[in-house]
Amino acid sequence: MSDAALDIDRPDEEVEDISYLRAGHSLGSWFLTTDHKRIAILYLVSITFFFLIGGVAAALIRLDLLTPAGDLMTNEGYNRAFSLHGIIMVWFFLIPSIPNTIGNFIIPLMIGARDLAFPRLNLLSWYIYIVAGFITLAVVLGGGVDTGWTFYTPLSTMYANGMVVATVVAVFISGFSTILTGINFIVTIHKLRAPGMTWSRLPLFIWSHYAVSIIFVLATPVLAITLILVAAERLFGIGVFDPALGGDPLLFQHLFWFYSHPAVYIMVLPAMGVISELITSAAHKRIFGYWFVAIASIAIAVIGFLVWGHHMFVSGQSIYASAFFSFLSIAVAVPSAIKVYNWTATLYKGDIMIDAPLLFAMGFIGLFVAGGLTGLMLAMLAIDVHVHDTYFVVAHFHYIMVGGTVTAFFGALHYWWPKITGRLYNETLARIAAVVILVGFNLTFFPQFMLGYEGMPRRYHVYPPEFQLLQVFSSAGAALLAVGYAMPTFYLLWSLRRGPRAPANPWGATGLEWTTSSPPPKHNFTQQPVVVRGPYYYPLEHPASRANA
Amino acid sequence: MIRLVLVSAALMLLLAVTVVAAHLPLGPAKPWIAYGIAFAKATLILWFFMEMRSEGATARLAMVAAGVWLLMMLTLTAADYLTRSWIGG
Incomplete structure (x- = not known):
């Protein structure tokens, strides 16, 4: 067990009060660190790099789609561009985005621990991720892959002429990084909670990361095995x-989606945890229905494993299995809806502070609702037959994975930035960025709902001229979205040099992470915190505590 | 130590049974016999080599969860394969 466990055994121990950012300036102090906060920074820089590469691929796709003839790229080039975009964004940005950066940084602070349970495993997880990322970059430089991010057989095993094996090896390796992170979070949450931090006092961010860790550990091995089977069939027949050869292409889809549908919840569950923190902090109120929101996270993680067949409604899957998967897919909307209702109910009669984090949170809720409701449409067998493999599906999952997860990631980054860096950013610019992202996102993806409903198939870059107007709107929105995503890069980096120093608790929020200095000391707390009450204990509902707030 | 050697010997024996069963004319029972042998091997490995026999309730719960998840995957996948022919394909 780590040093972090020892700390709880010695609650009165005083530890050194030096910021984690000042605890060493050499390259070795960063690349060999076992401090969860520094590893979170390493992840933040890495995923930003991959977000940029995935974003460049998206820009090429949107430029190509400006004209119906697909003038910019060849058919093959277009296939490789959207494959690269999907593979990089899913495995090298979205999946590690919130858990490995914000989660890595905040989880030990939130539960009053000195570090994660396995600090060395945490660093190993980052190195594995980087190795996988380098292999993916080598694939890009070597010509790429044209299977899409889904590697469907028999295309991937028999016909694709790109670097399929190298790509699946990269994704296979990145899976180990994910599994290690999941194990680390589960053990940390079980074993390293501060005295008094019972399960009923855990912040909802922790519950959502606990739920996502279950998916990490139980789903990722299935993907790993499936991809190895693809490589084995391609290489050795x-x-x-x-x-x-006696096989079945639909078996691939079953195995792939057994991982990849829960992977959507890997992306969105941490985002939901972020939103619970942002909403309660902005409203200065306890979350409405704490246990419902907490259990909804676990329910989403479990039911999310039972819905994968809705990706296969038109693949030749049995109609009886499809009907069952349709029912379960509708059922998984229930815990998601509980969360949305409870967030909005939390805002009711709140002492609301409209800062950038809340704007991102509100953006998340709106976009997630649009993505969720269109997901219900897609869960209906009859509608899915009409819109399957069209832009409707593309728009739907971008509303969840980008509108939801990326918006929440930016919200989290703005909310915890003062804690992470010890600096405050320009609030006005942050609010503008939140609005630009919201407008840019909708301009990009709402026309794609219309395109899909009209019959525009996904993964085609040559299309009938009547679709051009909506495609141009979508590309214009993508340009605006790029501006929105670029803005925080500038003002957040600027804040590192020129931003005012952040106090320990700039939002007046509850939670143990706000009781320590900004940035936190190397070992998180100068004294072992002891928890005496539940989360989100705000003066609005507890006036007696206002004087102490 | 002796226990582990005995378990290893049992695993080797089960491996031999697997090989022999693969060559016997067992008809439709053949895959089910193979599944049964595989289940027995996995149980031995979990219980002795992965030390589940001496673990606490939480670790055992994690093991059961993994089994339940595998069962979920196999059951729902089978729900597709076993019902495809019900309406003529």
């Missing part, structure tokens, strides 16, 4: 998915 072992018959698993090829009917000529």
Whole structure:
């Protein structure tokens, strides 16, 4: 067990009060660190790099789609561009985005621990991620892959002429990084909670990360095995998915989506945890229905494993299985809806502070609702037959994964930035960025709902001229969205040099992370915190505590 | 130590049974016999080599959860394969 566990055994111990940012300036102090906060920074820089690469691919796609003839890229080039975009964004940005950066930084602080349970494993997780990322970059430089991020067989095993094996090896390796993070979070949450931090006092951010860690550990191995089988069939002709060899292509889809649908919840559950923190902090109120929101996270993690077949409604899957998957897919909307209702109910009669984090949170709720409701439409068998593999689906999952997760990631980054860096950013610019992102996102993806409903298939870059107007709107929105995403890069980096110093608790929020200095000391707390009450204990509902707030 | 050697020997024996069963004319029972042998091997490995016999309730719960998740995957996948022919494909 780590040093972090020892701290709880010695609650009165005084530890050195030096900021984690000042605890060493050499390269070795960063690249060999076992401090969860520094590893979170390493992840933040890494995923930003991959976000940029995935974003460049998206820009190429949107530029190509400006004209119906697809003038910019060849058919093959277009296939490789959207494959690269998907693979990089899913495995090298979205999945590690909130858990490995914000979660890594905040979880030990929130539960009153000195570090994660396995600090060395945490660093190993980052190195594994980087190795996988470098292999992916080598694939890009070597010509890329044209299977899409889904690696569907028999395309990936028999026909694709790109670097399929190298790509699946990269994703396979990145999976180990994910599994290690999941194990680390589960053990940390079980074993390293501060005295008095019972399960009923855990912040909802912790509950959502606990839920996502379960998915990390239980789903990722299935993807790893599936991708190895793809490589084995492609390299050695072992018959698993090829009917000529006694295999079944639909088996790939079952195995792939058993991981990849829960992967959507890997992306959105941490985002939901972020929103619970942002909403309660902005409203200065306890969350409405704490246990409902907490259990909803676990319910989403569990039910999310039972819905994968809705990706296969038109693949030849049995209609009876499809009906069952349809029912379960509708059922998973219930815990998601509980969360949305409870967030909005939390705002009711709140002492609301409209700062950038709340704007991002409100943006998340609106976009998530749009993405969720269109998800319900897609769960209906009859509608799915009409819009399957169209831009409607593309718009739907971007509303969840980008409108939801990326917006929440930016919200989290703004909310905890003062804690992470010890600096305050320009609030006006941050509010403008939140609005630009919201407008840019909707301009990009709402026309894609219309395109899909009109019959525009996904993954085609040559299309009928009547679709051009909506495609141009979408590309214009993407440009605006790029501006919105670029803005925080500038004012946040500027704040590192020129921003005012942040107090320990700039938002007047509850939570143990706000009781320590900004940035936190190397070992998080100068004294072991002891928890005596539940989360979100705000003066609005507890006036007696206002004087102490 | 002796226990582990005995378990290793049992695993080798089960491996031999797997190989022999693969070559016997067992008809439709053949895959089910193979599944049964695989289940027995996995149980031995979990219980002795992964030390589940001496673990606490939480670790055992995690093991059961993994089994339940595997069962979920197999059951719902089978729900597709076993019902495809019900309406003529």
